[in-house]
Amino acid sequence: xxxxxxxxxxxxxxxxxxxxxxxxxxxxxxxxxxxxxxxxxxxxxxxxxxxxxxxxxxxxxxxxxxxxxxxxxxxxxxxxxxxxxxxxxxxxxxxxxxxxxxxxxxxxxxxxx
Amino acid sequence: xxxxxxxxxxxxxxxxxxxxxxxxxxxxxxxxxxxxxxxxxxxxxxxxxxxxxxxxxxxxxxxxxxxxxxxxxxxxxxxxxxxxxxxxxxxxxxxxxxxxxxxxxxxxxxxxxxxx
Numbered sequence: 001x002x003x004x005x006x007x008x009x010x011x012x013x014x015x016x017x018x019x020x021x022x023x024x025x026x027x028x029x030x031x032x033x034x035x036x037x038x039x040x041x042x043x044x045x046x047x048x049x050x051x052x053x054x055x056x057x058x059x060x061x062x063x064x065x066x067x068x069x070x071x072x073x074x075x076x077x078x079x080x081x082x083x084x085x086x087x088x089x090x091x092x093x094x095x096x097x098x099x100x101x102x103x104x105x106x107x108x109x110x111x112x113x
Numbered sequence: 114x115x116x117x118x119x120x121x122x123x124x125x126x127x128x129x130x131x132x133x134x135x136x137x138x139x140x141x142x143x144x145x146x147x148x149x150x151x152x153x154x155x156x157x158x159x160x161x162x163x164x165x166x167x168x169x170x171x172x173x174x175x176x177x178x179x180x181x182x183x184x185x186x187x188x189x190x191x192x193x194x195x196x197x198x199x200x201x202x203x204x205x206x207x208x209x210x211x212x213x214x215x216x217x218x219x220x221x222x223x224x225x226x227x228x229x
Contacts, residue, residue, distance in 0.1 A: 032216050044220040089155055103155030
């Protein structure tokens with residue numbers, strides 16, 4: 001059974017700091033991995049999608065990496081801003097494109113000004 | 114707005130009542146998913162449609178839960194005889210089946226259910 005773990009559960013940093021969020025998964029046979037952002041009481045916003053054949057994806061100040069063999073992904077946020085404060089969720093899809101995402105519990109990030 | 118739309122956004126009901134949530138996916142997305150999220154947890158998969166066919170159901174989807182997508186467009190999730198444990202955010206997501214974005218899920222704002 002696929003399990004997704006995110007560490008740390010919460011993180012507080014001052015504005016401007018670079019930071020890394022970690023995601024690990026137990027079964028390396030994944031189709032893709034997706035990072036989401038969730039603001040309190042809101043739905044999920046897709047940040048980055050990494051296909052199983054890719055090693056990393058970048059969007060603006062965000063960079064996500066994927067190491068399937070070790071069952072790990074990281075989300076790197078450069079020059080953090082107070083507007084980055086949110087919960088960040090990692091999710092993996094099993095081997096077929098149509099099947100469900102399995103989510104971690106998320107890392108709640110607080111960036112102080 | 115061409116994103117995933119969910120209604121109602123909030124629903125408060127008494128235990129034992131039935132509730133129904135609606136999800137309108139992004140047009141031309143043939144895949145639609147329902148998830149449930151409780152406080153401090155990641156979303157948990159409930160069910161998945163490809164067009165009008167319900168292809169996968171989680172064990173979390175008890176017989177009090179039913180989902181439909183009759184014409185392969187919008188979907189409804191009905192909960193019968195609600196229990197306090199059903200209180201959660203119900204999230205809908207859609208995904209294209211083909212193309213460069215295949216497999217990427219786009220979520221709606223969710224429908225929050227409170228059962229008193």
